[in-house]
Amino acid sequence: MSWSPRCSASSPRSGTAVAHGSVVDPASRNYGCWLRWGSDFQNPAMARQDPMCWQAWQDNPNAMWNWNGLYRNGSGGNFQAVVPDGQLCSGGRTEGGRYNSLDTVGAWKTTDIGANFTVKLYDQASHGADYFQVYVTRQGFDPTTQPLTWSDLRLVARTGKYAPSQNYEIPVSTSGLSGRHVVYTIWQASHMDQTYFLCSDVNFR
Template sequence: MLGTLVAVLVSLITWGGTASAHGSVIDPASRNYGCWQRWGSDFQNPAMAEQDPMCWQAWQADPNAMWNWNGLYRNGSAGNFQAVIPDGQLCSGGRTESGRYNSLDAVGPWKTTDIGANFTVKLYDQASHGADYFLVYVTRQGFDPTKQALTWNDLQLVARTGRYAPSQNYSIPVNTSGYTGRHVVYTIWQASHMDQTYFLCSDVNFR
């Protein structure tokens, strides 16, 4: 039993190492980054099932999704995002990486980050890929992510940027109005080093 546990932990550390080459939105935290941040050091704690049920189902489905919190991308989309990512699969990047991130599409009460009408999306890019652009969307008022699967028609574009030079930290200022309560902030990051695109769901509560 002990040997099995050690083998599992070693494999998880190995998986985690692959995450270092990419990036994700860290504020407001993307779904899998938030799960890793809250539970990475205690991911086998059964209390998670009651305290953080959406993260619990994600850890149970595939711990790789959290250890590789910054590997949720697709190559070769050529900007045709709606063509390669079906409705209901936006948070997994269209079930990218052989379905590793499928649990992020699950509908339910994901933990939220409180934000105001004007907020900043902060993205960590460990590999310094740079960005051709970022697109930031907010779900329409009235959409309920605890009960409805996310579709492209639910998104409203609130920010589009130009190029960002390679760095490890990017900040995207976003100005909105009219949003209240629970929403999903959906960030698309088009990296500069190749046609590699990241699709990132962050659950928020507009104060």
Template sequence: MLAALAAATLLLTPWSTPPAAAHGSVADPLSRIYGCYLRWGSDWMNPDMEQQDPMCYQAWQSPTGAMWLWNALYREGTGGDFQAYIPDNQLCSAGLTDSGRYAPMDTPGAWRTTQVDSSFTVDLFDEAKHGADYLLVYVTKQGYDARTDALDWADLELVAETGKQAPNSHYYADVSAPGRSGHHVVYTIWKASHGDQIYFTCSDVTF
């Protein structure tokens, strides 16, 4: 159903043709871009969004086309050296990938959060079912302020790493991140198995 909805939506937005190999995003805890798409994709001109969901409202304005491409926030050619290609303050946009299309994802603020305990499971939704070579899951350290501070590498702690997962709609990583409270960011990196596409997603959570 989600894949069909995305395909139908893209047919209605010819100015934003997606890359042929677009995949997906983190479904739980819901990523910034996927959450904005799910909540407002069928109602993106609703003026109530500005008050009800201000961070998504900002993202839908600049540029709108990026929201239809929620499943294509990836970068190629890093060789696994992520920090060399993705500077501090640009982690959620994968280093302003695709000519900065996803820049609003980097903006700190009152993003809607998913409630989690110190142990939780990351659920990655992959429309294309190409398989995942790995998932790396980071969580911000206690003291990080997601509402005022754009994400830096030094803000993160690696809390989970998986091996290869067979082609499917969903891939999972079990996470343990004790000693945290309040609003944090879960940063998930995953590599699609079919080629050199590495996806970078920010999910906001409340511990």
């Protein structure tokens, strides 16, 4: 199966000089905002139609233009030490706080999924992966009113190595989940100790 994001990370309108990657399905928060509004990000209708993206664009447009740069270097696998509760979606306020708006609690737009779904990542730079970890929030957690914490997450998939490529797919199987959740993907890149922390808002049908 071949797929890619609507626009490559190296295109001029993405506004980023160094291409990395993100979860594109179910879309990470900032990738989804870029996908929906990147060509119309000054439209005031966003405030009504997509208020969580609106606050993110108002806070720092570069969080969307650099949708593929939400990572931390040098975590040493000790993720809970470098990414505090309430800061999971910004990677612990990484990159000088560029992505802080992604931690904002509220009704982010969701992607509909079933119990069995596939996490798809786009890696413009072909970093490869030592592993991926995919978590889903526990049943009963409400991301529209509660900040995301590590104790809210349940591990649903852990992979081995992925060879360098631009497209990765991670099959995930769950059971007993319904309604709104957050899928949290940790991508440990292979080229150095570089870790991506990616929140995707979903609705289990």
